[in-house]
Amino acid sequence: xxxxxxxxxxxxxLDAVDLELAAGERVFLSGPSGSGKxxxxxxxxxxxxxxxxxxxxxxxxxxxxxxxxxxxxTLLPAEAHWWADLVGDHFPGPAGPLLAxxxxxxESLGWAISRLSTGERQxxxxxxxxxNRPEALLLDEATANxxxxxxxxxxxxxxxxxxxxxxAVLWVSHDPDQRARLGGRRLVIHDRRLAPEP
Amino acid sequence: xxxxxxxxxxxxLAAGLVLLLALLSWxxxxxxxxxxxxxxxxxxxxxxxxxxxxxALFATTHPAxxxxxxxxMLAAAGWEAMSRQKRRYRGAWGYGIGTLSMFLSxxxxxxxxxxxxxxxxxxxxxxxxxxxxxMLLGNTMSGVALAMDxxxxxxxxSRGPIEARLMLGETWDTAIAEIRRDSLRSxxxxxxxxxxxxxxxSLPGMMTGQILAGSPPIEAAKYQLLVMFLISGGTGLGSTxxxxxxxxxxxxxxxxxxxxxxxxxxxxx
Numbered sequence: 049x050x051x052x053x054x055x056x057x058x059x060x061x062l063d064a065v066d067l068e069l070a071a072g073e074r075v076f077l078s079g080p081s082g083s084g085k086x087x088x089x090x091x092x093x094x095x096x097x098x099x100x101x102x103x104x105x106x107x108x109x110x111x112x113x114x115x116x117x118x119x120x121x122t123l124l125p126a127e128a129h130w131w132a133d134l135v136g137d138h139f140p141g142p143a144g145p146l147l148a149x150x151x152x153x154x155e156s157l158g159w160a161i162s163r164l165s166t167g168e169r170q171x172x173x174x175x176x177x178x179x180n181r182p183e184a185l186l187l188d189e190a191t192a193n194x195x196x197x198x199x200x201x202x203x204x205x206x207x208x209x210x211x212x213x214x215x216a217v218l219w220v221s222h223d224p225d226q227r228a229r230l231g232g233r234r235l236v237i238h239d240r241r242l243a244p245e246p
Numbered sequence: 247x248x249x250x251x252x253x254x255x256x257x258x259l260a261a262g263l264v265l266l267l268a269l270l271s272w273x274x275x276x277x278x279x280x281x282x283x284x285x286x287x288x289x290x291x292x293x294x295x296x297x298x299x300x301x302a303l304f305a306t307t308h309p310a311x312x313x314x315x316x317x318x319m320l321a322a323a324g325w326e327a328m329s330r331q332k333r334r335y336r337g338a339w340g341y342g343i344g345t346l347s348m349f350l351s352x353x354x355x356x357x358x359x360x361x362x363x364x365x366x367x368x369x370x371x372x373x374x375x376x377x378x379x380x381m382l383l384g385n386t387m388s389g390v391a392l393a394m395d396x397x398x399x400x401x402x403x404s405r406g407p408i409e410a411r412l413m414l415g416e417t418w419d420t421a422i423a424e425i426r427r428d429s430l431r432s433x434x435x436x437x438x439x440x441x442x443x444x445x446x447x448s449l450p451g452m453m454t455g456q457i458l459a460g461s462p463p464i465e466a467a468k469y470q471l472l473v474m475f476l477i478s479g480g481t482g483l484g485s486t487x488x489x490x491x492x493x494x495x496x497x498x499x500x501x502x503x504x505x506x507x508x509x510x511x512x513x514x515x
Contacts, residue, residue: 093413094500094502095409095412095413095502095503096502097498097500097502113501114500114501114502115412115415115416115417115501116415118412118413118414118415118501119414119415120415122413122414122415123413124413125409125410125413127406128410129406129407129409129410130407130410131404131407131408131410131411131424176414177414180414180415
């Protein structure tokens with residue numbers, strides 16, 4: 049169970065962001081492209097140098113080694129990248145149940161990355177993130193390339209993970225139906241600031 | 247058998263071949279005649295100058311002058327290694343990483359060779375030190391330049407996969423490990439190939455020179471072998487140091503990939 053608190057986080061293109069997510073809370077974030085949504089998520093994951101501090105469950109980010117922070121607060125980028133040849137090479141531990149929840153059989157671990165479709169890559173990237181058991185999730189367009197049945201699978205899996213593990217989820221989504229359907233707090237970037245979605 | 251001294255007339259005859267090449271380039275519209283002539287003139291001037299410099303240096307055996315000469319050679323090698331990079335490090339690192347790596351590897355291998363292996367007295371005797379250093383630096387420079395060019399190119403092209411690993415909580419050295427190995431391999435391939443084909447395809451330049459100067463071929467072969475082993479050691483150490491320092495510099499203390507520490511490919515910025 050871990051909440052996420054941002055104080056003065058200032059990625060390029062945004063004014064300082066103060067934001068608090070309770071443990072197990074999901075917050076949607078939207079805004080025009082280029083408004084800084086992705087850079088905000090990258091800043092929280094500490095991938096770009098920026099001013100500001102983040103707390104996870106009361107622990108300061110700067111007090112943790114960066115790799116440990118990213119294992120606990122994990123970013124799922126819009127475009128998934130892979131470094132080895134086979135899907136299974138990217139999963140250090142058992143991943144069977146997660147893959148099944150996303151509609152993949154155990155044979156998928158032997159698939160070649162180069163033959164995956166965009167949607168398969170996106171779903172497998174989510175499985176790769178959740179297999180690490182992060183305490184907070186930063187999702188960047190996690191369902192952008194998926195057909196409706198797979199979008200529902202991903203939504204159901206993220207929701208189940210959030211509730212079961214009490215994980216805070218900050219979700220960048222362009223899809224107004226998705227934001228309305230799943231509900232919860234919704235923020236929009238307007239004029240370099242985060243504001244509640246009208 | 248003694249060395250036959252070359253007269254200016256002998257050299258002029260050989261230079262005639264270069265003129266012939268330039269003429270050929272002009273007739274066939276290759277467009278390189280100017281560059282051929284300029285390069286030939288440069289080599290004539292540079293080699294004559296270094297001949298006189300070495301002549302003076304061998305006569306004095308003054309440690310400070312020899313040290314100065316070694317530093318000039320190192321500085322030139324560092325410059326050349328940097329200019330072979332497509333994406334250089336910004337600031338002093340661009341020049342510093344390669345030069346420091348070459349200094350560490352070439353100079354330590356050189357001192358080892360002069361004091362322990364060959365046993366020259368005094369160890370800084372320029373007749374041995376300068377040619378050995380030249381061969382070490384020349385080859386180390388190729389290895390370091392290839393390895394660093396491969397490292398920075400691949401890091402630039404693989405930003406997505408590297409950051410994907412960082413996002414999942416891997417450390418910087420795990421995320422770059424494969425690229426690092428690959429770059430080191432490309433730095434070592436030329437000297438490994440040279441060792442494998444030595445004597446079969448070509449007689450290495452140094453051995454050729456010694457034979458022309460009248461050394462017994464067996465002795466020349468032994469010296470050539472020594473030099474090749476020194477070079478491979480120097481190239482290996484130098485490339486390893488350059489790839490290690492270079493890959494460390496690509497990340498900061500928070501394990502972020504910092505491609506902003508490289509210049510764009512056109513060399514500006």
